[in-house]
Amino acid sequence: MKTLLNESAVSPSGGSGEVLAVRGGRALRGRVEVKGAKNLVTKAMVAALLGETPSILRDVPSISDVKVVRSLLEVHGVTVADGENEGELILDPSGAVAAHFEEIDAHAGASRIPILFCGPLLHLLGEALIPDLGGCRIGDRPINFHMDALRAFGAIVDKSYEGIRITAPNGLKGAHIELPYPSVGATEQVLLTAVKAEGITELKNAAIEPEIMDLIAVLQKMGAIITVEPNRVIFIEGVDTLRGYDHRAIFDRNEAASWACAALATDGEIFVGGAKQQDMLTFLNVFRKVGGWFDVREDGINFRRGGPLTPVTVETDVHPGFMTDWQQPLIVALTQAEGESIVHETVYENRFGFTDALVKMGADIVVHPHGLDGDYRRVAQRELEQAAVINGPTPLHGARIEVPDLRGGYSHLIAALTAEGESVVSGVGILSRGYEKLFDKLAALGADFDVIG
Numbered sequence: 001m002k003t004l005l006n007e008s009a010v011s012p013s014g015g016s017g018e019v020l021a022v023r024g025g026r027a028l029r030g031r032v033e034v035k036g037a038k039n040l041v042t043k044a045m046v047a048a049l050l051g052e053t054p055s056i057l058r059d060v061p062s063i064s065d066v067k068v069v070r071s072l073l074e075v076h077g078v079t080v081a082d083g084e085n086e087g088e089l090i091l092d093p094s095g096a097v098a099a100h101f102e103e104i105d106a107h108a109g110a111s112r113i114p115i116l117f118c119g120p121l122l123h124l125l126g127e128a129l130i131p132d133l134g135g136c137r138i139g140d141r142p143i144n145f146h147m148d149a150l151r152a153f154g155a156i157v158d159k160s161y162e163g164i165r166i167t168a169p170n171g172l173k174g175a176h177i178e179l180p181y182p183s184v185g186a187t188e189q190v191l192l193t194a195v196k197a198e199g200i201t202e203l204k205n206a207a208i209e210p211e212i213m214d215l216i217a218v219l220q221k222m223g224a225i226i227t228v229e230p231n232r233v234i235f236i237e238g239v240d241t242l243r244g245y246d247h248r249a250i251f252d253r254n255e256a257a258s259w260a261c262a263a264l265a266t267d268g269e270i271f272v273g274g275a276k277q278q279d280m281l282t283f284l285n286v287f288r289k290v291g292g293w294f295d296v297r298e299d300g301i302n303f304r305r306g307g308p309l310t311p312v313t314v315e316t317d318v319h320p321g322f323m324t325d326w327q328q329p330l331i332v333a334l335t336q337a338e339g340e341s342i343v344h345e346t347v348y349e350n351r352f353g354f355t356d357a358l359v360k361m362g363a364d365i366v367v368h369p370h371g372l373d374g375d376y377r378r379v380a381q382r383e384l385e386q387a388a389v390i391n392g393p394t395p396l397h398g399a400r401i402e403v404p405d406l407r408g409g410y411s412h413l414i415a416a417l418t419a420e421g422e423s424v425v426s427g428v429g430i431l432s433r434g435y436e437k438l439f440d441k442l443a444a445l446g447a448d449f450d451v452i453g
């Protein structure tokens, strides 16, 4: 008898605790719908703080990261209400107030989102607080680009035992900023700050991910003047006031890629409603090279195998490269490809930890912590690179595994569904951070699992 884990049963903090027994060896078949992208929706919610009138955001997924941002906005006095239609949020910033370190800390969970409140709060209240940066919650993911950018606008950054206090006694002024790396978060930081800073901001080496372009569209609806030039240069002309927006979020291409890889790994067929080709071109090329077949339709993309799986060499990169969030589910499929595949991770320094569990399940994966010497690398100057060498095909067998993070955890689930026999997967609560109704969707696709803890 199948017991479905409903959303409310999944820990909203992303904390672990839920355990699934998964019986694999069954192809996933059917249709899933993806809503707005986690990595746009959460930022667009923060942007609502900049408006003088309420904003409406549509296609908001019911995921715990959205709940975290909602409660952070609420502690800052923003009224957040559900609209009439599913996935609609109405955000009214007219009562915005300062919050304390402890309140922000209590609502932030493991999220880095408080960092992006800085610009809007500085414009609104002259002060922004980021709690507990010394702890492990932000882990190795630094925020130096964010702080340097805020200083360039004229903000003063003070570190105390409670966290970081940022003030702007003389207001924020447009700046010339060149990011050392096209960081998604730092680009968003600059956009959310520059739109109301006095004068013109020039941002060089900006990230240009589709979610960033969608955030720019949100800000333009609010009255911002933002010009995207060639070669990762963005100009922002500061304006005095912004109004609320009405916006339908761009679809979640990370979730779409996750389902595509699930179809590939389990030898099933999944139609991903809401997926759009334009924002997935790089992924679709790799999907095809690996032996996948896809059919782009008006309302989504259908994914399945097109024949035997073949090995590939891919390198994660900033847009328009292959996203770092796509490699984890792809690697599960690559364990079933005939021959040697290589995946280079160039965005984060430690994003292959999840492969330990796959090895435990029978995969042949060797991680080279310092990359492979002599290989061509597009981002040769990055010291972060790691490489995973995957030799296949290897049958996977059930095992006891622990979910490490969002994308690695999803790949563990697919591996368990691909494997022969039963796996016990613990810590699945963290998956609710980015996958809406994951367990309902898996059940609808024919996955065989029980909630056992």
Ligand code: EPU
Pocket: 038, 039, 040, 140, 141, 142, 143, 144, 145, 146, 147, 181, 182, 183, 184, 185, 186, 207, 254, 323, 324, 325, 347, 348, 349, 384, 406, 407, 434
């Ligand atoms: N970096 C710094 N200093 C900074 C900021 C970033 O050194 O101040 C480094 C990071 O350590 C990393 C690289 O720059 O090595 C790229 O980080 P980036 O700032 O681009 O990432 P992010 O904004 O923290 C977002 C997504 C991630 C996604 C990355 C890359 C959100 C909430 N998160 O993170 O998504 O992997 O961009 O596209 O938008 C996920 O969805 O599971 C996820 C982790």
